[in-house]
Amino acid sequence: MKYKNKNKRFILWIVLPVVIIVYMFIYINNNIKATLIAVSEIRAKAVATQAINDAVSLKLDDRIDYTDLIYVKYDTKGKVTLMQANTILMNSIASEVAVEVQNQLKNISKSDIKIPLNNAFDIQIVKLPSIKLQIVPQGAVSVDFATEFQESGINQTRHRIYLIVVAEIKIIVPLVSENIKVTSNIPIAETIIIGDVPNQYVNVPKDDILNIVR
Secondary structure, eight states: OHHHHHHHHHHHHHHHHHHHHHHHHHHIIIIIHHHHHHHHHHHHHHHHHHHHHHHHHHHHTTOOOHHHHEEEEEOTTSOEEEEEEOHHHHHHHHHHHHHHHHHHHHHHHTSOEEEEHHHHHTOOSSOOOEEEEEEEEEEEEEEEEEEEEEEOSTTEEEEEEEEEEEEEEEEEETTEEEEEEEEEEEEEEEEEEESOOOSBOBOOOTTSSOOOBO
16 A cells, blocks of 8 residues: 555656646746747847948948939930939949848857846846847848839929848747848938939839839
8 A cells, every 4th residue: 555655656746747847838838938039029120130230331331322323314404314223333232231231140140139038028026037149140131222202392302212131030049949031221322303203214124123113
């Protein structure tokens, strides 16, 4: 009889920790994991976006003017008849920026980024530790151009050119890892066009990187 009781207690001491561990895993997976992912994603996007902006600033450094990117031709009445993109320069810029963004992201992957758990779970009663966030670049960086038109006074149109940088990163924190995309739209040049702007006016080959349609 004593042997059976000891055997039961032995089994209980084995099963109970397993049950507790399984319960904790389910609780963490259902309640903590989502919060960690959300908080880590916000922090990672902020850090990665800053790295992208720094890379663009480093490469361009206010050296690019609107006229370097777009050639505008007017007729004798001052009306825009042609706007042609400098696709050679644009491709060069896109390539250089992509490489620099990769370098910046590699640098932050070596950084020690901390997320305070008190802020993550909005707990102020007790002092919780911080967790380490690791950001790892994934795949190639995509760099493209886009444009925007805005009315700017009577018979005037503001034409702004953006760089669109898309990078994929992996965020790694204890218990969780996830791939996310970070997109940054960075204005790099603009001008004011006087007079009417045709609906479709940029003369570039279809395969080139910039096709502007109003």
